[in-house]
Structure formats: structure tokens, C-alpha cells
Amino acid sequence: MARVVLNQITKTFQNQKVVKGIDLMVPDGSFTVLVGPSGCGKSTTLRMIAGLETVSSGEILIGDQLVNDLAPGKRDIAMVFQNYALYPTMSVYDNIAYGLRNRGTSKKECQMLVEEIAEIVGLTPYLKRKPSQLSGGQRQRVALARAMVKKPKVFLMDEPLSNLDAKLRNQMRVELTSLHKQLGSTFIYVTHDQVEAMTMGDQIVVMSEGDIMQVAAPLELYQEPANLFVAQFIGSPAMNIVSDDEKSKSVWGFRPEKAQLVTDAVSAAPTQDMLTLPGKVISREILGSDCLCHVETEKGRIVVKVDTERAVNIGTNVHVTVPETQIYEFDRATGKRIIRTEGMQAHAMAGGVV
Numbered sequence: 001m002a003r004v005v006l007n008q009i010t011k012t013f014q015n016q017k018v019v020k021g022i023d024l025m026v027p028d029g030s031f032t033v034l035v036g037p038s039g040c041g042k043s044t045t046l047r048m049i050a051g052l053e054t055v056s057s058g059e060i061l062i063g064d065q066l067v068n069d070l071a072p073g074k075r076d077i078a079m080v081f082q083n084y085a086l087y088p089t090m091s092v093y094d095n096i097a098y099g100l101r102n103r104g105t106s107k108k109e110c111q112m113l114v115e116e117i118a119e120i121v122g123l124t125p126y127l128k129r130k131p132s133q134l135s136g137g138q139r140q141r142v143a144l145a146r147a148m149v150k151k152p153k154v155f156l157m158d159e160p161l162s163n164l165d166a167k168l169r170n171q172m173r174v175e176l177t178s179l180h181k182q183l184g185s186t187f188i189y190v191t192h193d194q195v196e197a198m199t200m201g202d203q204i205v206v207m208s209e210g211d212i213m214q215v216a217a218p219l220e221l222y223q224e225p226a227n228l229f230v231a232q233f234i235g236s237p238a239m240n241i242v243s244d245d246e247k248s249k250s251v252w253g254f255r256p257e258k259a260q261l262v263t264d265a266v267s268a269a270p271t272q273d274m275l276t277l278p279g280k281v282i283s284r285e286i287l288g289s290d291c292l293c294h295v296e297t298e299k300g301r302i303v304v305k306v307d308t309e310r311a312v313n314i315g316t317n318v319h320v321t322v323p324e325t326q327i328y329e330f331d332r333a334t335g336k337r338i339i340r341t342e343g344m345q346a347h348a349m350a351g352g353v354v
């Protein structure tokens with residue numbers, strides 16, 4: 001087991017800086033997820049940790065060892081990709097054992113290790129089969145087992161579930177997190193899917209355009225986003241953002257599930273600790289127990305998530321109400337979150353969106 005540290009890591013491809021000097025500490029034994037939109041530099045960062053890509057500047061440490069100039073095979077890591085290639089003519093057993101044989105492990109030890117890992121990932125009954133005789137999920141488990149059998153200190157995974165269908169992906173998420181608990185090794189996992197990040201990671205690294213936007217535990221990211229980017233990237237549907245006018249220094253945000261729709265005048269009467277926006281419901285999406293109501297207001301379009309039983313018909317005039325404590329303020333120019341003391345917040349809001 002080992003922690004991984006990145007100090008001021010940059011990567012430049014053809015004069016274009018795609019990783020812009022990131023600092024990151026991946027604690028020993030953590031399940032750290034790198035998440036962000038396509039092209040933000042997640043894979044490049046992971047590949048630099050793996051040694052598949054050189055760093056342009058900065059330091060990478062695995063354990064206490066500086067690995068900048070260490071070949072991938074010497075870093076004590078294992079990498080699992082989206083497009084895992086199994087050897088089609090080899091049995092599951094041989095696919096898993098392949099990496100060990102290359103290392104010169106004895107036949108007996110090899111058998112012991114393969115059987116141990118096969119048991120952990122639930123492949124024991126399938127060891128004699130060929131990859132073509134397995135389901136997608138089982139094949140993915142072979143790819144994992146092949147990485148695990150080398151007992152690396154650090155597992156690096158780049159969107160390993162994105163080729164699986166939705167149901168299997170959910171199942172594999174659960175399997176991977178319990179596997180992580182069982183092994184206790186350090187996992188660094190890349191995904192563009194914020195739901196996957198939130199459900200699997202214990203430390204989440206949100207990236208955008210080659211920079212780290214925030215590093216935090218899932219709930220903290222959701223509740224205390226450091227900036228507008230994280231606020232809108234984490235959570236589905238995205239946080240509503242409203243602003244007074246183009247000249248105001250702040251913009252305001254609130255989550256669709258923290259707002260309510262009221263149709264009677266009494267509940268809609270403005271109060272000091274409640275933001276109230278009049279509008280009209282223009283469309284609805286019933287998701288099952290929840291319903292997303294899209295409301296046209298003078299501050300723009302707002303999405304409100306309500307219980308389906310409480311959904312309001314299209315065309316209804318409503319007030320969107322949000323408790324003041326659920327409102328976030330961001331600096332319009334920098335996107336940074338502004339945190340005020342309670343009294344200040346009420347004051348600022350009164351001049352803002354009410």
C-alpha cells in the first residue's frame with residue numbers, strides 16, 4: 001500500500017499545456033476519483049502516474065519514492081483501462097496468470113495467487129473458460145483479476161466500466177467499492193460521470209481544463225462547492241444559477257431539490273429568510289417518485305425537483321421558494337464561492353434576487 005503525491009505536475013503536448021501544475025495527495029488506501037468533463041486532463045494525469053506518459057515538470061511520488069524516471073513496470077502499480085484486452089485463445093486462468101509468468105513466479109505460487117484472486121472476484125467456476133464464453137461483467141472481472149494478481153500498491157483505473165450497460169455498470173460499481181475495502185489498496189479511478197464519482201469515491205478530485213477545481217469527500221462537494229464549476233458539475237439536475245443583472249458582482253445558486261413550488265398567495269408572501277421567485281411552469285419530467293418542474297421566471301429558467309404527488313400542472317402560475325440557508329453565492333468574475341455570516345447573507349440577498 002502507498003500514498004501517491006503529485007507536486008506541481010504539468011503536461012504539455014505540442015506547446016499546449018493540458019495539465020497546468022496540479023498538487024494532489026492521494027492518501028494510502030483511499031478510493032480517489034478524478035472526475036471532470038471530457039478533455040480536462042484526467043487520463044493524462046493517470047497515465048503520468050502510471051509512467052505511460054512523461055511529466056513535463058513537477059514530481060510524482062508513490063510511497064516515498066520519486067518515480068519520475070521509473071519505468072511503469074517498476075512503479076508497483078496496475079492499470080485497468082476501458083478497453084481491456086483479454087487474450088481470446090487463453091483460458092481465464094491463463095489470462096490472469098499471464099502477468100505473473102512474465103515475472104518468473106513459480107508454478108505453485110502462481111496457482112495459489114490465481115485461485116485466491118479468482119475467489120475474491122467470483123471467477124472460480126469460470127477459470128477454464130475462454131473469454132468469449134463470459135458475459136461483459138465477467139470479462140471485466142478477469143481484467144481486474146489480472147491487475148490484482150500482481151498485488152500492486154496502487155490500482156489505476158481509467159473509465160473501466162464505460163463499455164458496460166447501465167445495469168451491469170451499477171453492479172460493478174458496488175463490486176469495485178467492496179473489492180477496494182477488501183484489498184485495502186490505494187485506488188485512483190478516472191470517470192467523466194459525476195454520479196459514478198459520488199457513489200464510489202471517498203476522495204473526489206474535480207478537474208476542469210487541466211486544473212483541479214476542488215478536492216473533497218462526496219457530501220462535502222455537494223454541500224460546500226468551492227466554486228461555480230463544482231456547484232454545477234456535481235449534482236443532477238445541475239444547481240440553478242440566477243443573477244440580478246449583468247452588472248452585479250455576485251450570482252446566486254440553489255439546488256433543484258431544495259426549492260419548493262407554491263401556488264397559494266399566503267405561502268408565496270415574501271419573508272426575510274426565504275427567496276421567492278414568481279413564474280410559470282412550462283414543462284415537467286416525471287422520473288418516477290420525483291418530478292422535475294421547469295419554471296420560467298423573470299430571472300430565467302429554474303428547475304425544481306418535487307415529489308411527483310406534488311407536481312404542478314403545466315401552465316400553472318407558481319412561486320418558487322428557497323430557504324435562505326440553501327442559497328449559495330458566487331463571485332461572478334472568478335466563480336469563487338462567497339461565504340457570508342448569516343446576517344450578511346440576508347442583507348446581501350435582499351439587495352440581490354428577492
Ligand SMILES: Nc1ncnc2c1ncn2[C@@H]1O[C@H](COP(=O)(O)OP(=O)(O)O)[C@@H](O)[C@H]1O
Nearest residue numbers: 013014018036037038039040041042043044045
Ligand atoms: N498524445 C497526445 N497528444 C496531443 N494531445 C493530447 C494527447 N493526449 C491527450 N491530449 C490532449 O490533452 C487534453 C486532455 O486529454 P485527456 O487527458 O485524455 O482528457 P480526459 O481523459 O479528461 O478526457 C485533450 O485536449 C487531449 O486532446
Ligand SMILES: [Mg+2]
Nearest residue numbers: 042043044158
Ligand atoms: Mg480520458
